[in-house]
Amino acid sequence: MGGTANAKGISYGPSPNGKKYDSLDTHRGANPNKSQWTDTVTRDQEFEIFCVSDEKIWCCDKGHYWSVGNPQGTTVLGTKGERLAKFPKTQNDSDPWHGYPVSPRLRGSDDSPSDHFIKQWISAGAISETFGKRLLRCSI
Amino acid sequence: MKVIQLFFPGTFEDAFLYRGRLLVVGKESRLKVVSLSKIATYLETMAPSAIPLPRYLFMRNDWLADPQFQSLIRNSEIANLFVKCVDSLATRVKDVELDLNSFLETECQLSATYDCLLDMTIYNGRIYLASDSGLFHCDVDWDRQIVEAKRAEKRFDAKCIHTSAKYGTVNISCGTEGLFSSIDEFDFQSRGQEHTWKNLAQKSYRSDWCSYDLVNYTNYSLPELFRTKHQKQAKTFGIEHERNLLTEVDDSSISLWNLPHTQKTATTNFNSEAIDYVYNANQRFFVHTKAGHFYELSVRYIQRQDPKISKARSIAQNHQGSLIKTLTVRHGAVIETFDSVLLLSSQGITTLLSEPVLSIRTFPQSKQYRNIIAITTEKGLWIQSVFDDTITSARQLSLFGT
Numbered sequence: 001m002g003g004t005a006n007a008k009g010i011s012y013g014p015s016p017n018g019k020k021y022d023s024l025d026t027h028r029g030a031n032p033n034k035s036q037w038t039d040t041v042t043r044d045q046e047f048e049i050f051c052v053s054d055e056k057i058w059c060c061d062k063g064h065y066w067s068v069g070n071p072q073g074t075t076v077l078g079t080k081g082e083r084l085a086k087f088p089k090t091q092n093d094s095d096p097w098h099g100y101p102v103s104p105r106l107r108g109s110d111d112s113p114s115d116h117f118i119k120q121w122i123s124a125g126a127i128s129e130t131f132g133k134r135l136l137r138c139s140i
Numbered sequence: 141m142k143v144i145q146l147f148f149p150g151t152f153e154d155a156f157l158y159r160g161r162l163l164v165v166g167k168e169s170r171l172k173v174v175s176l177s178k179i180a181t182y183l184e185t186m187a188p189s190a191i192p193l194p195r196y197l198f199m200r201n202d203w204l205a206d207p208q209f210q211s212l213i214r215n216s217e218i219a220n221l222f223v224k225c226v227d228s229l230a231t232r233v234k235d236v237e238l239d240l241n242s243f244l245e246t247e248c249q250l251s252a253t254y255d256c257l258l259d260m261t262i263y264n265g266r267i268y269l270a271s272d273s274g275l276f277h278c279d280v281d282w283d284r285q286i287v288e289a290k291r292a293e294k295r296f297d298a299k300c301i302h303t304s305a306k307y308g309t310v311n312i313s314c315g316t317e318g319l320f321s322s323i324d325e326f327d328f329q330s331r332g333q334e335h336t337w338k339n340l341a342q343k344s345y346r347s348d349w350c351s352y353d354l355v356n357y358t359n360y361s362l363p364e365l366f367r368t369k370h371q372k373q374a375k376t377f378g379i380e381h382e383r384n385l386l387t388e389v390d391d392s393s394i395s396l397w398n399l400p401h402t403q404k405t406a407t408t409n410f411n412s413e414a415i416d417y418v419y420n421a422n423q424r425f426f427v428h429t430k431a432g433h434f435y436e437l438s439v440r441y442i443q444r445q446d447p448k449i450s451k452a453r454s455i456a457q458n459h460q461g462s463l464i465k466t467l468t469v470r471h472g473a474v475i476e477t478f479d480s481v482l483l484l485s486s487q488g489i490t491t492l493l494s495e496p497v498l499s500i501r502t503f504p505q506s507k508q509y510r511n512i513i514a515i516t517t518e519k520g521l522w523i524q525s526v527f528d529d530t531i532t533s534a535r536q537l538s539l540f541g542t
Contacts, residue, residue, distance in 0.1 A: 072496065074479065081462050105360055105462075108343070109316050115272050115299060119255050129518055130496045136272055137258055137301050138315055138345060139360070139464050140478070 003043065011096065012047040016055040020096035021047050027100040035100045036079040041069070049077070049085055050099055056126070060113045063089035065097070073131035073140070077101035083131075083140055086111065104138040112138065141471060141483060141490050142223070142527045144197055144230045146179070148240040149520035153257040154499040156267075157509045159282050159379075160199070164240065164521060165257060169250040169269065169276075173287050178243040183233065190229035193222070197229070197525035201470070201511040204527075219531045226527050240521070245286055252276035252292035259499075263305035264326055264378040270300035275312050282379070296320065296337060302346045306505065307370060307386040308377065311347045311354065312337070319344030319356045323386055328377040340366060340389055348420050350439055353447070354389060355396075361415040363425065364393035365439075365447065380505075394446075396425065402440060402450045421468040421504065427452075432460045434484065456484055467502040470510040471526050476500050481515060483526060492524055493517070 003010035003023065013020035023043040026034050037046055052058075053067035060066060065087035069075025073083040078101025087099035104112035112118075115136060122132035134140045148164075155164045162174040176199045183194035196203050203209055213219040254271030261268045267278040267289070275296035281288045302313040308329070310322045320337035327335075341364070346357040354366040369388040376383050397412065417428040425437040433454060440450035465476040472485030474492070481493040481500060492513065499516045503509035515522040 108359075119272065122256075128496075130498050133256055133258065133498060134464065136256055136299070140462070 003047065010043050012043075012050075013096070015047075015051045015097075017057075019050075019054055020094075021050050022096045022098045023047060024098045024100075027098075035082060035102060037101055038076055038079050041075075041077055041101075046085075046099065050087055050097065053085075053087060058117075058121070058126070060117045064113070065089075065099075066113045066117070067099075068127055068131075071126060071131070072128045073134070078103065080106060081140075082106070084112070084135070103140065104135055105140050108138060141485050141487055142226050142230060142529045143483070143490065143492055143524050144226065144233065144527065145492075145522055145524040146183075146198070146233055146238055147236070147520060147522055148238050150240060151518075152498075152516050152521050154260045154501070154516055155514040155521050155523075156260060156262050156501060157503055157506070157512060157514060158262045159265075161245065161287065162243075162514075162523065163262070163267070165250075165260060165269070169252040169254070169257075169292065170247065171250050171267075171289055172240060172247050173245045173289075174240060174243045175245045178245075179238075182238075182243065183229065186236075187229045187232040190225045190232070193225045193229055197226075197527065198512065198523065200508050201525070202507045204511065205470070213531045222531065223527075223529050226529065237520075246288075248289050250276070250278050250289060250292045252278070252294075257499075258300065259302050260501075261303045261305055263310060264380055264382075266326075268295075268303050268305070268310065270303050270312065272299050274298060275300045275303070295322075302344075304347045304349065306349050306380075306382075307352065307384055308382055309386040309389075313344035313347050313357070315345060316343055318342045319347055321354070321389055323389065326378060328373075328382070328385055329371075329387070338389065340391070341393065346419075350420055350423050350425075350447075351441055352384065352386065355420055356393060357418070360417050361412065363396040363418050363420065365396060365399070366390050366393045396437075396439075396449075399439065400446065400448050402448045417463040417466065419466040421473070426455075426466060426473060428459070428463050428466075434459065456489065459489065465500060467500065467513075468504045469502050469513060469526055470504075471528050474500065474502055474513055481513075485526075487530070493522060495519075 003012040009024040023046050049067045053065040058066050067085045082101035082103040084102050085099050086102045087097050102111035118135050121127045153165045164172040180194040180199050184191045252269050254273040256272045259270035269276040276292040278292040279290045298314045298317040300312045304311045308324050310325045312320050319341040341356050343358040344356050348355050352368050352370045356364045367390045370384045370386050372384050414429050416430045423439045427435040434456040436455050437452045438450045439447050441447050467474045475482040479496050483490040497515050497517050501514045511526045513524045
């Protein structure tokens with residue numbers, strides 16, 4: 001796949017629905033205060049995770065996109081054990097998107113899609129019932 | 141430790157053992173009431189050489205702790221025979237798929253309208269269902285030969301993640317909505333007050349009891365202690381025979397980490413950033429660090445003084461990865477990780493199940509089911525009974541006591 005280096009990281013795109021994406025250095029070790037992708041998730045895979053979310057329009061009512069490494073949640077995405085990825089809504093439609101691993105357990109509902117969204121995910125088979133319930137309980 | 145497990149394939153959400161029955165909640169709040177006696181009888185038919193163990197293991201764990209039984213197994217031949225029976229039963233039921241409907245006593249619709257059941261408990265005969273759409277309760281007539289469940293009643297609107305109940309009080313943890321308590325839920329104290337939920341904290345993911353005090357987990361690593369007041373009664377109340385009833389919960393709490401220590405030298409100072417998970421079984425707190433170490437702390441109450449942390453000791457090492465839930469059985473701690481269920485006992489760590497689970501439940505407040513673990517997965521229901529096979533050797537002090 002491969003992206004293009006820019007001042008903030010690596011640029012990718014377009015995604016299936018025409019979005020640009022930046023894999024930011026700040027979530028790749030440059031800023032330890034921000035959540036970090038684990039080394040086992042490459043930048044290319046980070047973009048793929050975003051593409052899945054974009055293709056399936058896993059967008060919550062706040063405009064953020066969400067994704068997972070796999071339906072069972074067995075893929076660890078972040079250095080703190082995060083298994084969920086958040087792609088916050090951009091200010092302008094043409095801005096490149098970015099994302100980072102999140103954990104409802106570590107940061108509560110700020111780092112979780114709504115319950116309605118999670119239940120839709122379960123119903124659609126996007127995530128397993130077990131993974132979904134753990135997200136609803138904020139236990140992972 | 142030996143683990144004897146029964147597997148019931150099917151689509152279930154949760155299960156609970158209570159008053160001689162296995163209560164299994166399925167999809168759309170469908171309740172199956174299963175007779176433990178029928179299961180034990182069937183197991184005795186399957187493995188006649190193991191009689192009477194099925195009853196000891198799946199109906200009457202209290203018989204195993206009974207002084208008469210303990211006296212009996214001081215005879216090594218009898219103890220060895222028991223362990224042999226356990227092995228025989230474990231081998232016979234291993235990989236057998238049991239049909240839950242074969243042991244069915246009754247089945248009914250609880251009519252609770254939710255999408256996802258997140259927790260359940262049964263206290264004083266009342267079933268509490270914590271769900272994404274709130275808390276429901278359902279009264280059950282246990283005295284009938286075939287139990288009869290009444291229609292579920294909605295008690296709380298916000299999403300409920302966890303419930304705990306004792307001393308006549310029911311607590312619900314509702315995440316960022318907070319911790320709520322219904323004191324004197326069954327009007328044992330005849331206060332005649334309307335049953336309202338007292339909001340104790342702004343965040344809660346779990347609660348449990350530490351002696352008479354209430355522990356609130358504002359996240360999975362931060363326990364806070366609410367001091368309470370209780371009254372000892374001249375008689376007992378309710379199915380659980382409560383003699384001590386809660387009368388009041390303080391409005392403010394104190395972090396467990398801010399409690400004074402009784403022995404400066406014996407206490408490990410935990411950096412809160414290094415803690416992965418904390419849980420308590422009454423006054424014993426278990427701490428799992430991100431580095432994979434387990435520690436045990438005890439909270440000690442000395443009359444007219446604030447509670448103190450009396451000791452901290454390392455109990456196990458090298459379990460990497462986050463814990464999702466931890467519970468207690470007579471012989472140790474049951475640990476849910478992302479993709480397994482483990483038993484941490486004085487004999488080390490034993491794997492109970494190697495798959496992710498929907499719900500897991502133990503029954504430390506019961507008399508009869510303290511060795512039993514009910515595990516629900518997407519494949520079905522596992523009922524496991526833990527048997528301490530060290531009865532054949534010198535009696536050891538249990539790591540976790542009884």
